[in-house]
Amino acid sequence: MALRVRDDIRGLTGPEKAAIFILALGEEYSAKIFSTMAEEEILELSQVMSNLGKVSSSVVEKLFVDFAEQMSSTGSLVGSYDSTERLLRNVLGDDKVDGIMDEIRGPAGRTMWDKLGNVNEEILASFLKNEYPQTVAVVLSKIKADHAARVLTHLPDSFGMEVINRILRMEAVQKDVLDDVERTLREEFMSTLARTQRRDSHELMADIFNNMDRAKETAFLDALEERNPEAAERIRSLMFTFEDILKVDASGIQVLLRNIDKEKLPVALKGASEELQSLFFANMSERASKILKEDMSTMGPVRLRDVEEAQQHIVTVAKNLAEKNEIVVAEGGGDDELIY
Numbered sequence: 001m002a003l004r005v006r007d008d009i010r011g012l013t014g015p016e017k018a019a020i021f022i023l024a025l026g027e028e029y030s031a032k033i034f035s036t037m038a039e040e041e042i043l044e045l046s047q048v049m050s051n052l053g054k055v056s057s058s059v060v061e062k063l064f065v066d067f068a069e070q071m072s073s074t075g076s077l078v079g080s081y082d083s084t085e086r087l088l089r090n091v092l093g094d095d096k097v098d099g100i101m102d103e104i105r106g107p108a109g110r111t112m113w114d115k116l117g118n119v120n121e122e123i124l125a126s127f128l129k130n131e132y133p134q135t136v137a138v139v140l141s142k143i144k145a146d147h148a149a150r151v152l153t154h155l156p157d158s159f160g161m162e163v164i165n166r167i168l169r170m171e172a173v174q175k176d177v178l179d180d181v182e183r184t185l186r187e188e189f190m191s192t193l194a195r196t197q198r199r200d201s202h203e204l205m206a207d208i209f210n211n212m213d214r215a216k217e218t219a220f221l222d223a224l225e226e227r228n229p230e231a232a233e234r235i236r237s238l239m240f241t242f243e244d245i246l247k248v249d250a251s252g253i254q255v256l257l258r259n260i261d262k263e264k265l266p267v268a269l270k271g272a273s274e275e276l277q278s279l280f281f282a283n284m285s286e287r288a289s290k291i292l293k294e295d296m297s298t299m300g301p302v303r304l305r306d307v308e309e310a311q312q313h314i315v316t317v318a319k320n321l322a323e324k325n326e327i328v329v330a331e332g333g334g335d336d337e338l339i340y
Contacts, residue, residue, distance in 0.1 A: 009062050017063055019048040024060050029211060065223045068205050113142045121147065125154035137166035138181050146325060206238035214308035240319050242311040244329065246276055252327035253283040260317050266295040268310035270302050
């Protein structure tokens with residue numbers, strides 16, 4: 001029995017569009033999406049996938065372009081914090097709903113201190129400067145030292161010195177004091193941050209494209225360029241590319257080298273600019289640099305697909321390290337720093 005060919009996006013249902021979207025992303029990223037879904041949702045999508053039949057490339061392309069265009073131009077979605085909260089209040093008690101919505105809206109993290117570690121230092125300092133120095137001392141003693149240092153530099157000098165003195169004199173913090181501080185942060189800071197924090201839709205699409213196969217990424221961006229050039233240009237400006245690694249400083253390159261799959265490096269650099277190759281060579285030992293150059297010269301011609309796959313691996317690792325503040329990606333030099 002011949003499979004039907006779907007060549008018109010207009011006749012697709014919502015679940016069919018979702019199924020095509022996930023299939024087009026590939027196994028690695030589909031698995032990540034499935035891991036966040038309920039079993040019933042996975043079952044429904046799986047059933048739809050099994051009955052899709054053949055989907056033409058034009059439908060796949062149009063589906064992605066429509067999605068990118070909608071997200072980039074309007075940022076609107078059917079779901080919202082308010083609609084989610086209304087739904088939850090119909091089935092759960094207010095206390096549970098408040099806790100769930102705080103988790104959804106607040107920065108990622110299992111504990112309050114994890115969450116604070118994901119809050120921009122300027123925003124956190126702006127809130128803390130209105131608190132008692134002792135409270136700020138407790139907070140800075142509970143978050144990571146590098147983050148505490150950045151927060152401290154954004155506090156007024158005299159207030160910052162008072163906080164430092166409190167930290168130096170501080171003994172073990174009693175549990176009831178910690179509980180009070182956590183409650184204050186959750187009720188006054190996180191709830192306010194959740195109401196004001198909204199992710200830019202162009203940033204979302206840049207992140208999606210960053211994690212996409214290079215050929216598909218190029219095709220979708222080129223198609224979007226024709227329909228919405230302003231959105232395409234903004235998305236491109238927000239994307240982290242392999243050449244953007246040139247903006248990482250020497251210590252960051254060394255951190256990156258320790259975290260990547262070493263077998264992918266010679267393949268990735270095979271298609272890189274001389275400037276980027278030199279950056280990696282300069283941050284390796286003489287022996288390691290020599291071995292890498294020999295590997296690159298002896299491997300012969302390499303398929304473009306393999307080069308792009310290797311470069312994507314290194315970009316993904318670099319982005320993850322930047323998000324954890326383990327490396328810094330400078331934009332424009334000087335004091336202009338962009339932390340992804």
